[in-house]
Amino acid sequence: MASDQGQYLEPVKKKPKIRPNDLKNDNGNITTDTRPMCKYSVRCFKSSSQHKKEFQHPESLENNSVERCHARDQEPRHANSDKGLPLCPKGVDCEETELIHFAEFRHPVTEESKENSDNENGSYSVKEQDECDEVELSEGYQSCEATQEVMDDYEDKPDEEDGINNTLSSSSIPRDDTVLSRGTSILRCYSILTEDERKELIRRAFELKDMLKKELNDTHKIIAEKNKMLKRVHSQLEKTSKIEGEIEALEKDEMVYFPLFAEREYKEGSAAQIHFRLAESQFYRLVDTANKYRVTKVDYIVNPILLRMFKKAQDNLKQMRGESDSYPVLAFHGTKEENIHSIAQTGFRLPGDANFEHATDSGNYGRGVYFSEYPSYSMTYIKGASKLLLCQVLPGKAYRCMHLIDGEPLQTGYDSHTSPDGKELVIFKSHHILPSYVVYYGEAKGDFSYQNE
Secondary structure: OOOOOOOOOOOOOOOOOOOOOEEEOOOOOEEEOOOOEOOOHHHOOOOOHHHHHHOEOOHHHHHHHHHHHHHHHHOHHHHHHOOOOOEOOOHHHOOOOOHHHHHHOEOOOOHHHHHHHHHHHOOOOOOOOOOOOOOOOOOOOOOOOHHHHHHHHHHHOOOOOOOHHHHHHOOOOOHHHOHHHHOHHHHHHHHHOOHHHHHHHHHHHHHHHHHHHHHHHHHHHHHHHHHHHHHHHHHHHHHHOOOOOHHHHHHHOOOEEEEEOOOOOOOOOOHHHHHHHHHHHHHHHHOOOOOOEEEEEEEEEEOHHHHHHHHHHHHHHHHHHOHHHOOOEEEEEOOOHHHHHHHHHHOOOOOOOOOOOOOOOOOOOOOOEEEEOOHHHHHOOOOOOOEEEEEEEOOOOEEEOOOOOOOOOOOOOOOEEEOOOOOOEEEOOHHHEEEEEEEEEEEOOOOOOOOOO
8 A cells, every 4th residue: 555645745726706896807806896896887987086096997998988079079079060150058958858958059078168168158057977977778779879870770771652641640750769768878979979970979969850841731731621611611601501691691691481391302401491490390289288379380580680799799799707607508488479580680689778668567577578398378468360580599597586586687697597396597688589480370170181182
């Protein structure tokens, strides 16, 4: 058995443990540093002295990238690239993100430039700052050279047709793929671009601006065409909703009667039939079923002067009370047949006006003009007559009377009165009344027959 006692064994050297804050430099040597590693590592573009004191960076970044950034900012071309442009009022504190702003104003990018800006404007305090601005880039953003790639991708995309449908449905500018979508990070890098790169970036920004202007102008043209089309449709609808001769009567400010009768044939869109059926249905809906009456004829009243006054009163009521209280109500008025024409011609007279007469009393529920939605109720004021006025009235905010208030004026804060049972409606302003129809009625005997039979 051989003895190893006389043989010398060389002790094994243990490798030093690498602590979390120990890093290898570019040469592979271990260096001890108590500063935490910058989270951006080689992608860090921060160059302030305070940032470098607080965080450690790979030596390649500290020795090359930052120095290269400083060198580019100190190159003479930056001093002359914005020559001729006015100095931005905010200087290095400018937070503008529009590329067009960079094309219109000169911006200092170094501490020396900032001092010159302070001298020119005389309004900015000097802050300690390195030559390069601190820039925090997003995780996916690697370098300013990405700007060129984005713009090249945009140029490679084919232009879309500028037709009406395309303009309305979607924009022809792919904004998500342009330099404008890069936000603050790409604009901050503007300060380290060369003069040619700046010019190219600005040129393309102006191209996008021109495309947006063209898009906007095309949209305005489309809207104008649509408005013209709507006006034509509206004009056609107005014509179809008017009785033959009604438009001429409105233009001449003449009061005209349009006699209407029941028709067996259904004529879709016929204004004459619409007016007749409206007055007829209003009569039959609320007439007392114990009395058998039949509508034989309807005179449609067109009075342009009274119509304008009524529409103006309705607009004023809408502003004061709101839309829900501005709608008119169709209500009947019973009067002597010889009074109907003068009412249709000049409107209603109110108590106190010349030649005004109450048919029965001085106004049980107020000193105004009385109407009812129930034709049988209005007929009691004109026994033996065969005509009723059907008017549009604006009750607005109505005051319900709980007892007789003989001859009382309008209650403060209200626009009309109603009887306790709600069957009588008292209107106190003549321009809140528009005579619209004269309804002819008679006793129903035998089967109904049309006029032309």
